[in-house]
Amino acid sequence: MTAPERPRRFLRRRGGDGDAWHAVELARHQDRPYTLDYLARFCDDFVELHGDRAEGDDPAIVAGLGSFRGQTVAFVGHQKGRDLKQRAYRNFGMPRPEGYRKAMRVFELAGRLGFPVVTLIDTPGAYPGVGAEQRGQSGAIARSQLLLMGLNVPVVACVIGEGSSGGALAIGVADRVLMQQHTIYTVISPEGCAAILWKDAGEAKRAATALRPTAPACLALGVIDQIVPEPGGGAHRDHAKAADMLGDAIAAELEFLDTLPPLERRRLRRQKFERMGAFLE
Amino acid sequence: MAKEISVDISRVGTEAGQSETAASRTRNTCPRCDSHYREEEMVANLRVCAHCGYHFPVTARERIVQLTDEGSWNEIARELHSADALEFVDTRPYPERLQAAEQQTGLSDAMLVGSADIGGLPVALAVMDFTFLGGSMGSVVGEKVFRAAELAIERRMPLVTVSASGGARMQEGVLALMQMAKTVAAVDELREAGRPYISVLAHPTTGGVAASFAALGDVVIAEPGALLSFSGPRVVRQTTREDVPDDFGLAESNFRHGHIDLIVPRPELRDMVARLAWLLAGGNPYRRPTLIPDLGAQRAMGRILGGARRRITDMLPDRDGA
Numbered sequence A: 001m002t003a004p005e006r007p008r009r010f011l012r013r014r015g016g017d018g019d020a021w022h023a024v025e026l027a028r029h030q031d032r033p034y035t036l037d038y039l040a041r042f043c044d045d046f047v048e049l050h051g052d053r054a055e056g057d058d059p060a061i062v063a064g065l066g067s068f069r070g071q072t073v074a075f076v077g078h079q080k081g082r083d084l085k086q087r088a089y090r091n092f093g094m095p096r097p098e099g100y101r102k103a104m105r106v107f108e109l110a111g112r113l114g115f116p117v118v119t120l121i122d123t124p125g126a127y128p129g130v131g132a133e134q135r136g137q138s139g140a141i142a143r144s145q146l147l148l149m150g151l152n153v154p155v156v157a158c159v160i161g162e163g164s165s166g167g168a169l170a171i172g173v174a175d176r177v178l179m180q181q182h183t184i185y186t187v188i189s190p191e192g193c194a195a196i197l198w199k200d201a202g203e204a205k206r207a208a209t210a211l212r213p214t215a216p217a218c219l220a221l222g223v224i225d226q227i228v229p230e231p232g233g234g235a236h237r238d239h240a241k242a243a244d245m246l247g248d249a250i251a252a253e254l255e256f257l258d259t260l261p262p263l264e265r266r267r268l269r270r271q272k273f274e275r276m277g278a279f280l281e
Numbered sequence B: 001m002a003k004e005i006s007v008d009i010s011r012v013g014t015e016a017g018q019s020e021t022a023a024s025r026t027r028n029t030c031p032r033c034d035s036h037y038r039e040e041e042m043v044a045n046l047r048v049c050a051h052c053g054y055h056f057p058v059t060a061r062e063r064i065v066q067l068t069d070e071g072s073w074n075e076i077a078r079e080l081h082s083a084d085a086l087e088f089v090d091t092r093p094y095p096e097r098l099q100a101a102e103q104q105t106g107l108s109d110a111m112l113v114g115s116a117d118i119g120g121l122p123v124a125l126a127v128m129d130f131t132f133l134g135g136s137m138g139s140v141v142g143e144k145v146f147r148a149a150e151l152a153i154e155r156r157m158p159l160v161t162v163s164a165s166g167g168a169r170m171q172e173g174v175l176a177l178m179q180m181a182k183t184v185a186a187v188d189e190l191r192e193a194g195r196p197y198i199s200v201l202a203h204p205t206t207g208g209v210a211a212s213f214a215a216l217g218d219v220v221i222a223e224p225g226a227l228l229s230f231s232g233p234r235v236v237r238q239t240t241r242e243d244v245p246d247d248f249g250l251a252e253s254n255f256r257h258g259h260i261d262l263i264v265p266r267p268e269l270r271d272m273v274a275r276l277a278w279l280l281a282g283g284n285p286y287r288r289p290t291l292i293p294d295l296g297a298q299r300a301m302g303r304i305l306g307g308a309r310r311r312i313t314d315m316l317p318d319r320d321g322a
């Protein structure tokens, strides 16, 4: 795709610094529903699966099988903790390679048995630790994307909070990518971007504005397919309503994807990502 | 607090404006043993320190000269330029940064792609250039990887990539992030078409490039001492306050942990790529690659030297953007 005129005009029209930073704050709101909150409301039964069958089990990623509106669906999502202890236990939602390998195990299972895959994205990024690197963080993130790219079953991804960096995208390769209204999707956290480009993490608000991480911006840039509305004020105000709205959106996407022949669906998924970007020739 | 943790996979390039002589003194002085070399010696030694074996960085053009058979390089997609869809401004507007990088490097972005022969075997080749905005991956690099993969499939050749990158290009925001998935899609196409892929990792290969196409080679080769990690040591130290080992993320550490197949010193790289391209293509006994005979390091360098020096000189006018 070359020089997208439409997104440009759209992006220019958008308001000032307030917009983006407000989205960042809402996306990180500590009362926002997390993956397990949604799964508890989505599924009339859910069994969490544990372990990557090699190293261990990563609590920053939840994976399992759930009964979702009449069929088995494989769910994979980042998981943050709410109180201090839970936050530490969930490692602030920052996965290690074991988390991505657990996700891959469940993607593969879904592909083999024909279950749709739904992923929920909510992470500040993959964990930047010595051990995580030694156990193959880069390779795990790359291979998880590759596995999703080639799955023969429908895949729907939804950003439900923070979608930051490769740690988010690792489970974000899907036929349809959704973002809830008050979430962000970005190449780097605004703080990280500010620290590098402005040499001052305090410039995070300006960095957030420059990065254009909001759902409307991502839609204009062709990175996502749909914005899922949230209850007034944000998902944290009404978990039940937020889960209904998100559940309805996911169910509608799955119903549509089910009408496509598997090989065609796979081809379209790949093509969708191959067309992303903005360049002149 | 999670919100204060930044996981950066992106870098910006070094600023332009160093004086030529100061730059060349730094560029040609070995940071490990302080040996200094004249530019011709650097070229002749493939930018490997003759004294201690330190591997200096190599630009994309010079890498192509080192790796490919003389006269075989045929560049494609050379007119691709970034479109600045976000109209990104930090301390400078992104288009200004791009323009400065273009003038400084003579390149239009951080990667060159095309076809070439290596030891007589045709390959699709994609080579990154760290001097262009830190080798960061934006829409142009993503598209170039994709076109290189298409070329490999069309002409039934293996794909060879040489990475050197600080990660995704922040100035292209979420579009830069999506280039990871785009290059992964390209690898998926290659695999479906049954074309092999050799990934060479040079110093440094980190962030979004390390965690996308570069990690997915059927064979992954690293240069000695290259930093290969998702997060750089500085970010790891700042975020986790862990003790970071001296060999953190280096090729040698990655090899010990099973993440790469081979560590190959630069003088032997061309032959290793040729042998693998041949084996991965089925090893037809009538189409063996032409290797450099008797790969004693000195002779190998000597053999490459004659052609390389002449050809790099030939390429200079192009570099100035004439």
Ligand SMILES: [Zn+2]
Residues within 6 Å of the ligand: B030, B031, B032, B033, B034, B035, B049, B050, B051, B052, B053, B054
């Ligand atoms: Zn040296």
